[in-house]
Amino acid sequence: MPIDPPLLSLPSLSAPPPPGSRTVTTDDGVPLHVEVDGVADADLTVLFSHGFTARLAEWELQRAALRNRARLVLWDQRGHGRSGWTPLTKATIDRTGRDLGQVLDATTPHGPVVLAGHSMGGMSIMALARRRPDLFGTRVVGVFLLATSAGGLVETGVLGLALKVVRRLGLLPLYLRVLQLLAPVLERFRRRGTAIGRRITRRLLFGADDAHPHDVRLVQELLEETSLPVTMAFYATFLDHDETAALEVLRQVPVTVVAATHDRLTPAAHGRRIAEIIGPGAELVVVPGAGHSVNLTRSQVVDDALNALVDRVRAGWRKAG
Template sequence: MPSDVPPLTLPSSSGPPPPGSRTVTTDDGVPLHVEFDGVGQAGDGAGPVTVVFSHGFTARLAEWELQRTALRERARLVLWDQRGHGRSGWTPLTKATIDRTGRDLGQVLDAVAPTGPVVLAGHSMGGMSILALARQRPELFGDRVVGAFLLATSAGGLVDTGPLGFAVKVMRRLRLLPLYLRLLQLFAPSLERFRRRGTAVGRRAIRRLLFGRDDADPASVRLVQDLLEETPLPVTMAFYATFLEHDETAALEVLRRVPVTVVAATHDRLTPVGHGRRIAETIGAGADLVVVPGAGHSVNLTRTQIVDDALNALIDRVEAGLRKAG
């Protein structure tokens, strides 16, 4: 099955921000870029449901452009750039963690969606941020947060197996892992100065890591390459350590309070399909699992209709629950 992504040019992150954008400043002083769309836009909860989109690692809010188009007629949409990404500000290295991005998501909610029902949608690191928020502020779920959409993400154990997992275990045993991570961060600024973007080697790496068996047409690969290569290497290396330690399994208990949809791709090499299955199995009856055959990590850009349909179906479930409760 070929990719179903239509021809697409993602909005640029350079130049002035789009009209109606807002900056939310976190409690540690980092400015987060937030955009609005759909029913009500920047108004106070004018739409029946607010959907808050959290993007993946080294991406930015533009990765949700196709879902933004599909949903703007039925919901209020909030999209934000995670710290260090897109138009948002940078952070001290010690704050480049999933724990911190979960707190950032909570502060975005408090600032721009203080009332009304909210559905949280997260891809990859964005899904991890949702899980971190659920652990930190469980009181939000079932009250303000009434649904969660977890796309190509993981609750933990990303490097437990395979060659990387073995290497990490050896470095931990030898107590070399902190040194290794520190060296990555130390050399990242120098590597950034000599970095070449848009190379054929980079495209091959993107093709292998973010696409599946049969969803990688050249235009889609180049689109994702351009998007991910915008993020400077110091940002990439700073966040790298948090994925090695990521474990938000306990947060899945909180998500049992709300309808959840988990989308996993069979050929995802970054967050393999087993991670999505485990999330859905742990949550139980309240979780719908959508497995996309042949697709890879960039499933929201390459299997757009499947992802859009799954997200619309989740909103249908949420709205039905709200009508029943009301």
């Protein structure tokens, strides 16, 4: 399958926030950057949650694809993009799920909403479903899960074995604390935009045939904007992430799961498992040859899947009416 054309440049953090920007302050005092776009009086809002070490700009192509079809809300998760710093102890998926709920309440207190999440953003949606199941089937009428996992990311291989040993010895808290103490020192000497960084980005974020050099460099720049202390602070939450029970809640609404065959961070098997557990209400889209940055490198496939979910939600309203 041919790769999509190179990406346009994503909005820079050094530029002023665009019109429609606002701040939602969480109950623990963290200011979250939010942008509202699209059709102001649309019958449906799509709320986008980005992935780990990225920011809301990673949804730029999907934002353009849906701008004339729905009201759009995008936000930077705590410690990312234009949002405020987070206490290390609050760098968890459970907390980002709570943040998502507060962004939803503040920006869209009424009307139906489709939640779209990539990677950690998808995990945040699952955490919200566990925390506030009453939202699903009432205010939340659809869910789009892109290259994400419900848990078990570090169970196999050398890293999985090492983690099991560290846990058994009771050393995991010490290990994570050492990482967090080292992070500020490493950040002071960190070099961005290096060839090694590009190789790592190419290896982890791209697939067999979707790594255009322009895209690799752009994703590298995007991910390197997030500081190492934030990265290390969130690391622990991925080790313990398990939101399998929340998938029961998602059965209340139409769900689309998009997985990429060459995703090394959230392998396609995790997407298949999510769709299998949710059952008939879930549509699974598997993208051959693509990696974790599938929303950027295979934007047409992702745009089509997201538009199809919006159509499915609206068709359900017509049928119910």
